[in-house]
Amino acid sequence: MSIDRTQRAVFAQLADVLIPAANQMPSASQSDVAGQWLDRVLAACPERTQPLRQMLDRVRDREPAQVVAQWRATDTAAFELLAEIAAAAYFMNPVVQQAIGYSGQGPRSLDPRPDYMEDGLLESVIRRGPIYRPTPAE
């Protein structure tokens, strides 16, 4: 089950309401959110495909901004589904990632000596000593 061309066009219009072009950044549709990046998102979360299709089919010929405003006010589930998928697809585009200075998640080693033990952040707490309420005796 996939998203057809009409549904993709509707998705792009709705996504542009949430993510318009501004500040030298592309809009959602300019970043191809309704193309390969939408496919990537739905491949990771296939259970959202059917709810998304149903949601897009409800839009018909209505004004995108009006639809988004209405969902935001009265249909939280629809709005959150749209917003989550639009943002995820937008930020999967490497051009967008480069523009915001984000290169994704990756493993990092942990310093066994936490910086808060080195930089004095906890000194006042250590000086104060423990405070606690003893548990009741048996």
Add this chain to the structure above:
Amino acid sequence: MWGCVEGAKGSADKTHWPHNVSLGVHLVTRARVQRLETNGSGLVTGAAYIDRDGIERFQRADVTILAANGIGTPRLLLASASGRFPNGLANSSDLVGRRLMMHPFGTVVGLFDEDLDSTHGVWGQHLHSLQFYETDAARGFVRGAKWGLQPTGGPVSMTRGYPWGAENAIWGTGFHEGIRKRLGRSAMWGIIAEDLPDEQNRILLDPELKDSSGIPAPRIIYRMSENSHRLLEFHLARARESLEAAGAYETVVAPLIRETGWHLLGTARMGNDPSTSVVDAWGRAHDIPNLYVFDGSIWPTSSGMNPTATIAAMALRCSERLVEQRSNQKVPA
């Protein structure tokens, strides 16, 4: 609840189940338990369930242990009502489903000029503070909250109701400016309020709504107490002060995150008196000697902490006791 498609999270599917299965444990996934059955002696004989193909099955058991937490456990106990147990299993106290506690949760995020590298970091918390945890009558409420300091995450997280609050969304014309301010340059305090037990906050079976397997859905009745409102107001104000003192040029407060209610506690209370509790000090139902509950529903109070480690510790403690006492364990014939 939040698994990892990359398999990078230390969740039970990675940390425990492969080892357990290698030892011979049989795990049935995508099954839904309809009810527990009992015999004429009042012992649980096993669980009726619907498997992934929609086929009804029955798993016989000498001992049954529930670990479905504060909604799933009372739902199943109530759904297992019978002529002998008309109010549901283990419910002679009428406390099954009552005293639901869910940890009201608010956040304060600080925006900083400097790069905090907050797209990465430990999920959960870097450090926590119990500075204002204990009761101080002068504050106008009892008990307190844990503060957990953590990074705010990657770009999609900058758009979500958690931790920013749906009322502080950046969609539309302010989207890119919002991302610029938040991404990599924000840190948050998560405030977990100790929820007080209230018998009116409870899980019931919905008389009409059912899940796709035809099992009655839980109905959740929960009203946040005046104490919790006052508690969060005080703690959010102090957390805001701390971020401002740390150099935040702006703070974003989400006084009550709608998406929370992750910690489901209290609905099968532990205690010594069968008239005021559901299970004994070892998780065994007062009413049914071969039925145990090893999850967060047995907590008498909620604390203001993330509960999973304590639930696991309590489950281990109760399991060891069950093994030690196995020669005295009543089982169905």
